[in-house]
Amino acid sequence: MPPAINFEPEIGIASFICYNERLLSCLEDFSEVGFKCLELWGIPAFGHPLHFPYQNRRYIQRFASLIEKYELAPYAIHTPIHPEWSISIPDEELRFLALREIKKCIESVSSLEIQIAVIHAGGPYRNENEDLQLEKTTNSLLRLLEFSYPKGIQIVVENSIPGVIGDKLEHMERLRDSLPEEIGFCIDTGHAYNTGVLASIFKALGKRIKHLHLQDTFLGKDAHLIPGEGELSWEEIMLQLREIDYSGVLLLEIRERKDAPLKEVLQRSWESANRLREMLKKKG
Numbered sequence: 001m002p003p004a005i006n007f008e009p010e011i012g013i014a015s016f017i018c019y020n021e022r023l024l025s026c027l028e029d030f031s032e033v034g035f036k037c038l039e040l041w042g043i044p045a046f047g048h049p050l051h052f053p054y055q056n057r058r059y060i061q062r063f064a065s066l067i068e069k070y071e072l073a074p075y076a077i078h079t080p081i082h083p084e085w086s087i088s089i090p091d092e093e094l095r096f097l098a099l100r101e102i103k104k105c106i107e108s109v110s111s112l113e114i115q116i117a118v119i120h121a122g123g124p125y126r127n128e129n130e131d132l133q134l135e136k137t138t139n140s141l142l143r144l145l146e147f148s149y150p151k152g153i154q155i156v157v158e159n160s161i162p163g164v165i166g167d168k169l170e171h172m173e174r175l176r177d178s179l180p181e182e183i184g185f186c187i188d189t190g191h192a193y194n195t196g197v198l199a200s201i202f203k204a205l206g207k208r209i210k211h212l213h214l215q216d217t218f219l220g221k222d223a224h225l226i227p228g229e230g231e232l233s234w235e236e237i238m239l240q241l242r243e244i245d246y247s248g249v250l251l252l253e254i255r256e257r258k259d260a261p262l263k264e265v266l267q268r269s270w271e272s273a274n275r276l277r278e279m280l281k282k283k284g
Contacts (some may be wrong), residue, residue, distance in 0.1 A: 008277075008281075009247075009249070009250050009277050009280055009281070010036075010037055010249045010250070011035070011037065011249065011250045011251070011252075011270075011273040011274065011276075011277055012035065012036070012037030012038060012039065012075055012076075012249045012250070012251040012252070012273075013030070013035050013037075013038065013039070013251065013252045013253075013254065013266070013269055013273070014038070014039035014040075014041060014076075014078065014213070014251060014252065014253040014254070015038060015039065015040050015041045015051070015052065016039075016041045016078070016224070016253050016254065016255065016256075017252075017254045017255070017256055017257075017262070017265065017266065017269070018051070018256055018262055019041045019043075019046065019047035019048065019051050019256060020047050020048050020051070020256055021048055021051065021256075021262070022048060022050050022051060023040070023041075023051050023052045023063075024062065024063065024066060026262060027066050027067065027070050027072060028070060029262050029263045029266055030070070030072060030266060031070035031071060031072055032263070033263060033266040033267050033269075033270050034270050035072075035266065035269075035270060036071060036072055036073050037073050037075045037249055037251070038067075038072055038073065038074050038075060038076075039074075039075060039076035039077065039078060039116075039118070039251055039253070040052050040054075040074055040076070040077045040078065040109065040114075041078050042054050042077050042078055042079055042080055042105045042109070043078060043079075043080050043081055044080070045080065045081065045082045045083065046081070054077075054104075054105050054108040054109060055104065055108065057108075060108060060109070060111065060112070063112070064111070064112060067112075073113075074109070074112045074113070074114055075114070075115055075116060075249060075251075076114065076115065076116035076117070076118060076211060076249075076251070077105060077106070077109050077114050077116070077117050077118065078118045079101075079102045079105045079106065079117050079118060079119050080098075080101045080102055080105055081120050082097075082098070082101070085097045085098040085123070086098055086120065086122045086123030086165075087099065087102070087119065087120070087121075087122055087136065087137055087140035087141065087144075088121065088122025088123055088125070088133040088134070088136045088137040088140070088165045089122070089123055089133070089136065090129060090132055090133065090136060095136060095140065098140070099140055099143060099144065102117075102119065102144060103144070103147050105117075106144075106147065106148050106151065106153055107151075109153075110151045110152075110153065114153055115152070115153065115154060116153070116154055116156055116186075116210065116211050117144075117148055117153050117154070117155050117156070118156055118158055118186050118211065118213075119141070119144065119155055119156070119157055119158065120157075120158050120160060120164075120166065121137055121157050121158065121159070121160055121164075121165045121166025121171065121172075121175065122134075122136070122137045122160070122164065122165025122166060123164060123165060124163055124164055124165075125163075125164070125165050130165075133165050134165065134171060134174055134175070137165055137166075137175065138175065138178050138179060141155060141157065141175070141179055141183055142179070145179075145180070145182060145183055149182060154182070154183075154184055154210060155182075155183050155184070156183070156184040156185055156186040156210050156211045157172075157175055157179075157183065157184070157185050157186065158185075158186040158187075158188055158191075158213065159172055159185070159186075159187060159188055159191050159192055159195070159197070159201065160191055160195075161191050161194060161195070161222055162194055162195050167191070167195045168195065168197070169197045169200055169201060169204055172185065172197075172201065172204065172205060173204055173205075176204075176205055176208055181208065184208050184209065184210030184211065185205045185208050185209050185210065185211075186209075186210070186211040186212065186213060187201060187202065187205070187209055187211075187212055187213070188212075188213035188215065188253065189212070189213065189214055189215055189216075189232060189237060190213075190215040190216065190217035190222055190223065190224060190230075190232075191213075191222065193217060193219070193232055194217065194219065194220065194221070194222065198232070198237075199236075202237075202240040202241065202243070202244055203240070203243070203244070206244045207244060207245070209244060209246060209248070210248055211248055211249070211251065212246075212248065212249070212250060212251050213251065213252075213253035214227055214237075214250060214251060214252045214253065214273075214276065215227070215252065215253050215254060215255075216228060216229050216230030216231070216232050216234075217230045217231075217232065218230050218231055219231070223255065224253055224254055224255035225254070225255070226252070226254055226265075226268055226269050226272045227252070227272045227273075227275075227276055228272050228275070234275075234276060234279060235279055238276060238279035238280045241280055242280060246280075250273060250276055250277055250280065252269050252272070252273055254269055
């Protein structure tokens with residue numbers, strides 16, 4: 001069995017947990033609960049349009065002053081996705097729109113010392129254009145690497161929900177083999193569970209895994225629950241992370257809740273994240 005890890009893993013959370021609210025009004029809650037490391041939800045097409053309006057320079061300045069006040073660290077940005085375009089779409093005009101918006105998002109947060117930019121592998125596909133879309137994804141990611149690398153921001157490619165490029169282990173392995181090591185991967189545990197690759201994806205991508213979206217769920221749902229609220233085996237997931245010597249942030253991506261105030265959900269998320277950290281640290 002793998003030994004205990006020899007460092008104290010940092011824990012974090014995505015602002016997806018309040019994506020239908022203005023993020024500025026939520027920052028104090030993140031800080032008071034104990035979270036310091038944040039992933040920003042940069043997807044105005046899904047959620048409150050003013051949750052994190054990265055296009056607004058004055059907003060970015062205001063955001064920078066508040067994260068300093070609350071001693072928060074914006075570690076990652078979830079770059080835009082849209083129902084009409086993606087980095088894998090064969091239509092070149094629509095793919096251009098995707099690349100332009102993702103670059104705009106990365107550029108806007110480069111002053112915030114963001115380290116990770118999460119990018120979805122693509123959009124919905126059909127079997128007859130699967131190979132073509134994977135080629136478009138590869139080309140898009142290489143172009144985005146040229147843009148982000150000089151800014152010190154690492155691109156990570158997220159595995160997808162069923163029916164979307166990146167849902168198969170084969171997709172992720174092909175991207176692994178065709179992309180330079182400067183491009184990493186982000187594993188969404190709920191997506192991996194629902195596509196049947198949770199038991200194999202960590203070993204397959206190994207040290208190329210640089211980021212996580214830890215969420216619990218049930219089969220057939222992308223629920224983004226707090227770990228422990230669904231049916232995933234967290235002991236097994238932490239064991240797999242130890243086996244690849246994962247050294248990144250343990251970052252939760254939890255959907256907003258209607259049954260409790262944000263601060264209460266953040267508190268439960270904080271407690272769950274600490275339990276995961278202890279699982280990861282212990283000997284096998």
